[in-house]
Amino acid sequence: MTQSGWFGYERLDFAVAGRPAILIVPKTAAPGQPWIWRAEFFGHEPQADLALLARGWHVGYMNASDLYGAPPAMALFDAYHRRVTTDYGLAPRAVLEGFSRGGLYAFNFAATYPDRVAALYLDAPALDIRSWPGPQHPLWVECLACYGLTPEQAANAKVSPLDRIEPVVRAGIPIFGVSGDADEAVSLADNLAELVSRYRAAGGRIEVIIKPGGKHHPHSLPDPAPIVEFLLKYARF
Numbered sequence: 001m002t003q004s005g006w007f008g009y010e011r012l013d014f015a016v017a018g019r020p021a022i023l024i025v026p027k028t029a030a031p032g033q034p035w036i037w038r039a040e041f042f043g044h045e046p047q048a049d050l051a052l053l054a055r056g057w058h059v060g061y062m063n064a065s066d067l068y069g070a071p072p073a074m075a076l077f078d079a080y081h082r083r084v085t086t087d088y089g090l091a092p093r094a095v096l097e098g099f100s101r102g103g104l105y106a107f108n109f110a111a112t113y114p115d116r117v118a119a120l121y122l123d124a125p126a127l128d129i130r131s132w133p134g135p136q137h138p139l140w141v142e143c144l145a146c147y148g149l150t151p152e153q154a155a156n157a158k159v160s161p162l163d164r165i166e167p168v169v170r171a172g173i174p175i176f177g178v179s180g181d182a183d184e185a186v187s188l189a190d191n192l193a194e195l196v197s198r199y200r201a202a203g204g205r206i207e208v209i210i211k212p213g214g215k216h217h218p219h220s221l222p223d224p225a226p227i228v229e230f231l232l233k234y235a236r237f
Contacts, residue, residue, distance in 0.1 A: 007046070009053055017079045022061040023088060024049075030056030034118070034237050035084075036095040039109070040065065040102030045220040048097070048121065048227045055232070058090055068129065068139075069104030070146035070159070074112050077105065081116055091237045093118035099219050100186060101126045107161030107168070114171035119235040121227060122195075123178045123219045124186055127161040130154065131190040162191075165198055174234035175199060175206040176227055180214020205234065 001014040010025040022042060035058035036049060042061040049059045062080035067073035084090045095118050098106030103125025110117040126132035133139040135151065144151065147159050158164070168175075179192045192208065199206045207230060209221065221227065 006043075007050055007053075014083075016062055016083050017076050019076055020063045021080055021083070022059075023084060024053060024059035026053050026056045026058060028056055029058070032237050033058065033088075033090045034095075034235070035060055035090045036097050036121070036231070037061070037106075038097045038099070038102070039069075039105035041099050044099060045123075045218055047220050047222070047224040048231075051224050051228045052231070055228075058084075058088070060084055060090070060094065064105065066142065066146075067105075068101065068133075068143045068146050069106075069108040069161075070143075070148075072146060073105055074109060077109050078113070081113070091118070092116060093235075093237050095119045095121060095231055095235050098122045098125045100124055100216070101132065103127050103186075103191070104129065104161060108159075108164065110168045110171075110173055111161065111164035114167050114173060117168075117171070117173050118237045119231055120168075120173060120175045121177075121231065122175060122192065124180065124183055124216050125161075125177070125192055125195075126186050127191040127195050128163075129160050132186045162194055162198065165195070165202060165204070169199065169202040169204040172236065173204070174230070174236070175204065176230040177206060177208040178211070178219070178221060178227070179208070180211040180216065182213050183216045185216035 012023045037060040064073040064076045096106035
């Protein structure tokens, strides 16, 4: 393990299952050791992470890149969760934070391990592999290999977050979403908007902020207060 700094906070770097992992430590931990777990793109638009650090939350990350939220990624996330809850005493439940393709990881972790998730914060999220990366994308073949699917099987496979809503609703996991309505990379209509429709219809709590004219970048909000307030109010640690 190595120690360094990150925006004035202590940063711990270590390995889990042979993969790089990070934990950012607050100045004074909040009661219960709450934490937010960035599924992908650690450090990108960290406004909400920094605001929660200031309130005593830890920030976690494990590099499971290029696995598209598939079962191999979930096995790595399971190992990271066990490591930080055991060795660092973090809360058994985390807020999973899914930026872009990180949405596949965050939601699939919630569907696989609903008892380990306090809430979801999804930002311009990919929630259906048929939408992103999708059959026309150069990454499609790699994505299918991670899931062990042929193109024919992928057409009806129930492996994407939008196919796995039931266990997340049943666990009462609240969701906050942010997206631009002009997202050119990850379709709002096919991903976050579809989740909103299905999740509400199933009785789940989901609140969203849609940025008029917003594209895929920049992620998050200049002022993360709405994200932070939702998580402080509804996250179930």
